Amino acid sequence: MNKKKILLCISGGIAVYKAADLTSKLVQSGFEVKVIMTASAVKFVTPLTFQALSRNEVHIDTFAENDPSVIAHIDLAGWADLVLVVPATANMIGKLANGIADDMISTTLLATTAPVWIAPAMNVHMYNHPSVKKNIETLLEYGVRMIEPGSGYLACGYVGKGRLESPAVILEKVEEFFAPKQAVLQNQTVLVTAGPTKEKLDPVRYFTNRSSGKMGYALAEQAALLGANVILISGTDRLPIPQDVTWIHVESAEDMYKEVMKHSVGADIIIKSAAVADYRPKQMFDSKIKKSADRIMIEMEKTTDILYELGKRKKDQFLVGFAAETNHVEEYAREKLTRKNADMIVANNVTLEGAGFEGNTNIVTIYHKDGSAKELPIMSKADIAKEILMEIASQMGEWQT
Template identity: 65%
Template sequence: MLNKNILLCVTGGIAVYKAAALTSKLVQAGAKVKVIMSKSACQFVTPLTFQALSRNDVYTDTFDEKHPEVIAHIDLADWADLVLVAPATANVIGKLANGIADDMITTTLLATTAPVWIAPAMNVHMYNHPAVIKNIETLAGFGYQFVEPNEGYLACGYVGKGRLEEPEKIVSLVTNYFQTQTNILSGQTILITAGPTKEMIDPVRYLTNRSSGKMGYALAEEAVKMGAKVILVSSVDSLTTPKDVQFVKITSAEDMYQAVMDNYQKASIIIKSAAVADYRPKEISNQKLKKKDGNLIIEFERTKDILLELGKKEDKPFLVGFAAETEKIDEYAWSKLERKNADMIVANDVTKAGAGFEGDTNIVTLYKKNHEKKELPLLSKNQTAKEILLEIYRDLKEGVKNANS
């Protein structure tokens, strides 16, 4: 974190005292920290405390321009490498989710293009209120990342989820975040499949599914940021291909099979995030099928199982499959991991709010060959992609260690 610019936004609640400790620990870790406080936060701890700990001016009022050559909230928004809202009250979460900018913190947050992390702290019933849950899901869809609160004794006397995460853990998460911004995947070539396939019935009709390809595109974008060379195989036309990605356009499951088999030996990692059709029409009509009396019966045949075929290869790369399920997530994911000889399965319950197709967020669980299971919270698809890639990096690094031991 050496010389990283962290903008800490402190909103009102008893957990403000932890924000003081957080400021100190971030500075000790080498970060440059500037603090904005809400008026309510100033009722718990004075700005002078944060000024002493950060060794910088503390901002509390949008109209208090400390340096006339710049507009403070725009200058701070542009200065930050990372914005951290800790503690974050239900009030500020609601304002941000609805685009309200009525104080120094919300005005700055709407102006920044830096990553924004929210660390909630509130009463357990407030945290579980449908309005708060909806606002959190909205912000996650915007790309905000959440540092989930702990469970325990709360200042109000309740015991439950709502305690601000400990400063040491937040510092660890921030440190880990900046580590992932370096070229940790430099030298790796990653083949990623994304989106649905289209199986033709006749010249004007086809069968497909609801996959948007957003998860695969997010993986491609984040992998490039981490230094990898990326080959993206997809049928999706509606998304912008990430910069510096080699794009291979396909339509059907057979097209995807051929594209993957043509390129798999170039890859050290393959991530099969596409929702490939399991079946296709056995016969494709050369002419448009016309309406007739009675029912239409189409006979289907199995498509090739790309993940299974890759798992059989003696020279198979590190292999990651996806499993979009509606029930028995654990059972199906572990079974798929074993049957397909994969190194990791990324599974989600598409019936959960925030985890289904077409949205901008996801809630996934990682199932790994070493029998580890890691659950990720509701995150934007780009944040989910980062976590998946980081876990792949760790597994590859551990594999090197094991091979050399």
């Protein structure tokens, strides 16, 4: 790994012993590792253990400035190529999410510009507490990546989710992160739709839905990283535009239909993840509708079904649709796959915690034309996006052979 630098931040929990194993595995795999421990972490495993395994000084006290030429936590923050918080306790997650800097780890985490990954480990009820879940959501919004904890027997005696992921799996993810990027979509043009549409009623009102566009933006960003030429047609302008992506903003379902049809001809892969309105007001009023009667009747008309139209016209293109459902997910997804002549449907149950609109995580199942399906656990939308794109690349590879 050309001596990539890993800063391992260890907070206090019984899973600290696994961090020792992880340190050993990282060093043996060719990484340079430096360790910071909290005062609680040293109660479980001594700093000497990590010093012996990492062959570097272990940092604990923010005010222990052993090298007068640098400020330790700033120096470590700038040194790292990747920062791992393993295990990440509820306390440390809360500090990082809320900008608290009161020890060596938290001050360093605020000062670093390197990618930060957290690997939570705690009691199942702590992990499911609303404040912990909110803090994790905040960190995902900040761009922090989470290594999901596993389920099973916990040290406290409970059985459930909260067990630190195994050091072998964490090492695998780190090696994958630093491996040369696979340009599996090189020379492919990928068209992605994202976000909601707005269907105007009058100059101040419109109908829309709860889609944030985050899934579509993640797909566009990951496709670009995989070497594709990406066109993103978006119903929202509230998200950062991914790098190396052609961005087109639309408002209504009709606007999106026109732009998709215009750009679909040159696309190799079309991913329609936008939540396009199925109906729009039949009449758009030129002036604001004033409040008068106790009730108002608004006649609606169908919008053009973009995925259906794409399915009718496609030739050698790979067409992907999304299905956000509240029940009978598999039934509706498979029916949609056939009726709209798609090659893949990505479906989720939006009533599940972690899988709904507006969040930074998702839980999906990928349905293929051959009847097979791949279930993905709760993951960040960036990780879900990469999984979807790798599935597409795999399917297209089978086409070509």
